[in-house]
Each structure stands twice: as structure tokens, then as C-alpha cells.
Amino acid sequence: MSATTRAAGIVLGVFTLLNSAQALAQELGGVSSLAYPGPAWSPYIVGALIGVLSWLTFYFSSKPIGASSAYAIIAGLLGKIVAPWRVEKLLYYQENKPQVDWSLLLLAGVPIGSYLAAWTGNEITGQWLPPMWEARFGEGTLLLRLLTAFAGGALMAFGARLAGGCTSGHGISGTLQLSVGSWVAVICFFISGIVVAMSLYRI
């Protein structure tokens, strides 16, 4: 059992370190995400319901939940309007014909559901700059935020297509099927995500 004890010790140590690092960041005037409101519902209830939702998509649609490939469909559909000859030449679009399908409708439903949730919970934001970003980078930084957001989106889409999925497709649907690649990918998502977020907010 010594391996278990050691693992528990490491986990405990990491958390203690994190808590002190966070206290230090706040003392130094750093921006803490905990200063802003948390979730409306218990994350465990929400997580369990997303788990149940995945049963339903497997059973009724024979599909796993995923989000990123729908953006590739939208890009492909736009490409077919602007430069159809180019779309036909690209291997990805030869293998994945851009067309309105289940996954695209799933993504289209997300903002509708989120709007209903925010509306019923009085959480509609209607803002261009997230308050935490504003606290860190100042009020007149909309252009910087939009450029960062655009670059982030581009990297995410490229990375998700290469890795074979995103936080939904790998992070939930792939891991719950015990796919090795999904566990590897989701660990990588968090490794570089932590490095970049720390660089933005803690340096």
C-alpha cells in the first residue's frame, strides 16, 4: 500500500502548494478567478446529467457528443460557396464531406440551451470583455482580447482536428469509452492550457 500512500501524499502536497501559490498571487495583486461567481448548479449534478445525456446520444442517435468537427463543417460549407474547386482538392474535406448533419445541429443547439439557462438563472452577461480579463489587462483592450480569442480559436480547431477531438469529443465521449488516445489527448489539453494560462495571468 506504500505506493497508494505516496500518491496520496503527492496529491496533498500539490494542493497545499497550489493554495499557497494562489494566496501569494492575490497578495501580489494578481487576478483570482475565484473573485467571480461560480456555477448556478452543483457541478456534480450537471456532470451526472451530461453523463446521462451521453447515454441518450449513444442510444437514440448512435453518436458520441462532440463539438469541434461542426466548426470544420461550417468552414467547409462556406468554402464551397467561396472556392468550391479548392474544397474538392483538400483531403480532409474529401474524407469528411461538409454537409448539414447531426453534429452541426448539436452545436447549433448549444447557444440556444445556454441562453435559456442564463435567462432562467438571471445570468445573461451581454459583454464584450470578460470581467476577469478586464481586471488583468485593463478596459481599453478589446482589440487585444479579440485577437487573442481568434488566435486561440484557430489553434484549438487545428489541434482538435489533428488530435481527433476536443474537450467534448475526447474529454468526455472518448475517455468514457476508455479510448487510450482520448486520455492522452485530454492530459495534453490541460498541460499546455495550464502553461499558457499561467503565462497570461501569473507572470
Added chain:
Amino acid sequence: MKTTSETNASAEGGFRQLIFGLIFGIVFGFLLQKGGVAKYHVLMGVLLLEDFTVIKVMMTAVLVGMVGVYVMHRMGMVEFHLTPTRYGANIIGGLIFGAGFGLSGYCPGTNAAAIGQGNFDGFAVIAGLMAGSWLFAEASGRMKDTVQTWGDRGKLTLPELLNLRRGTVTALTAIVLVVLLVVVELLAPR
């Protein structure tokens, strides 16, 4: 004899499945917002290792989803939909994705939820997601015989890797997830 899911899958592309997709999407978006993961600071919070809401939502979803899908599969009600394990692509793509996640503060699914609750900076992320998808498609021909072949193991699962029965690995993973969830709940500030 066809299983239910095969019968349903044959209707794929049909109008009925599009409606199912939309309904599932609405429920998904509703849950993401209620779970707080449509909020920029909650998503940045997990990457700053301050706010563990995302971890709690994801691990509970995997726990419940994994057990249910395993049981349904045993009963012949559903099939698995695995993506290939390609260590090179999973790792390189995963690291690129993570960097984008850290920069934008949203991921592809939660970004759509963020827009739904009124975070307009999510529109810039959408533009980026479409540009990145196109870029990938442009590069896809060259990557097929290079990156995509590095460490290609096909549709590999943990039970196959560990040479254990799926039921055993499901039970073990469930125990690990429960223990981690308890630890996070006891020690994390949120």
C-alpha cells in the same frame, strides 16, 4: 437481427436525427451554462489551478457516462464509437489545442455556450475555429503520411492496453474517479 442503435443509425442524415441533434444540443448547452463552464473565469480558473468546477463536471460526466454506456453495450443496446489512438497526433494536436484553450479561455463546446449567455468575445473564437479548421484541411494531405502515422495504434482501448476485461477496467476507472472527486472536493477552494 438488427440492434436498436443500428436501426436508428440507418436513419442518419434523416430529418429525425437532425431534430434529435438539435434537442441534445439544447440540453447540452443548458447543462454547460448551469454548470458554470460557459464563464470565462471558470474555464481560466481551472487552467490557473484555482477553480476545479471544470474537473468536477468532466469527471462526473465521464464516471456516469462510462458506467451507463458500458452496461448498455453489454445489453447490446449501443455500439462504441472510438477514434483511433495515434500517439503523435494525439500529443501534438492535444498540446496545440491546449495552447488555444489557454489563449481563448473557451473550448469549442463551451464557446458556443458562452455566446449563448452573452459573452460576445466568443464570436472571435468562432472566426478562429473556422480559420483553424480550414488551415488543417489545407495541411491534411501532407499530414496523412507523416504525423498521422506516428505511433498509430488503431482504435486502442485501455482494456486492450492493460490486457484486462472491459468490466474490470471500467470498475477500476470508476474507483479512481470517485477517489479523485473526493480529494478535489475536500481540498479545492472551488
